[in-house]
Amino acid sequence: MIILLILSVLLIATLVYMFNQWSNHRMPGKKRRARVLNELRQEMDQWSPELIKMDKDELDLFSLTQDKQVTKTSGAGKTAKGTFTTIFNEPVVSYSYRRFLGKQVNELLYARTAEHDYVYWTERGKTKLEIDNQPVGTLEGKRLLGERTGKELASIATEARENYLPVSVGNREVGALTNLPATASDGLSQRAFEFIPEDLTEKEEQLLLSLAMRELVGRSV
Template identity: 35%
Template sequence: MGILALSAIMVAGAGFYLFSKSFPNFKPGDKKIQADLKAIRKEVLDAMPDLSPLRMEDMESLSSKEIDKSVKKRVTTDQRGVFVTIFEEPAAAYYHRKYLSNNRDALLFAKTYHHEYNFWIKGDEANLVIDNLPVGVYNEKTGILIGARSQKMIAKLDKSKPEKMAMTVQGRNVGNIVMPRPGAKDNLSQRCFDFVRNDLTKEEEAILLAIAIYEMVERTV
């Protein structure tokens, strides 16, 4: 066998090896997602700083400003960071993993002082789990969250005005999510909320934070 033919076989073999290695990340299944989520969660918990508890009266201080941000591109694209408050206190750590796919396929894990959030993102929809409880499916385009049990709308983010998006849970306005203006540098201009109700239930608080963190992360990946 000629050297060129042998080289071609070796290159083809190497290509097949790399493809085989990448294939689980091309369109991950349930087992792959669960394994990755476990590993990602451990990484976040091991590396994150002590998080400041976001009490109801403190939620308006959450900002889109990040610390400890890093991006790694290998077989997957991994981005991680920690959102801080306007007082520079670490408040929400996250890890976003994007898989190789013709369609959008990603995993997002986020941790606040009180809650853990998991999003399995497929196309425009994301399956949301809060504190190991399936909550529903969030559609990024419509801003609608469909409940896992009821199969009805349980929350909606009004995206008609991207600069100020009203969030309702079970028909009740719970807050307004705002995104910083391009070039905004002062802390007040980077706030995530410009209004949060002072009588939120625990469920409303958890869902409001989940969607806010999701929207902030998705604008940076």
């Protein structure tokens, strides 16, 4: 009788553990997403270093190097976080990533600079982008389509040009993202961007970063 009781308790404990694991790794419904995102922001407040303000100079110095990068896999779920730095090891962008259960891609990517927040919710392979709590549009492959118009706002080229992927906002090329992987031998010398125009606007900078961060984090997770 005692053995059956112990086995029953162990079975219940196992089922509760499995349910909690499933619950923690499934895509949150739309009603829960604000709470999940707020929890992520609070976690990043404690973990992320103080970031330096981003401008054209920092974009020119932005490197592929990540500081404090941590990746964890649990069942079908996955979490990752890290901070991208300049070639002088100055922190400029921090991010936190979560992959949820599902046959199709379900994930959350939260990235921040000193001044802006970027949120990417991907459900069943479809990604919605928000910047500073404002809906911006939908990411389809390497193209960002406007929330209201459905027209292309920005894009990353699908074919490399001399190891770089040109990035465009509207009809203007606003830089190029390296297509080369980060390597330990190159260290901090690996710049992420080239060909940033001198008259880059703040809107262009935000859209450039919104595409580049998703691309760079995707390569590392």
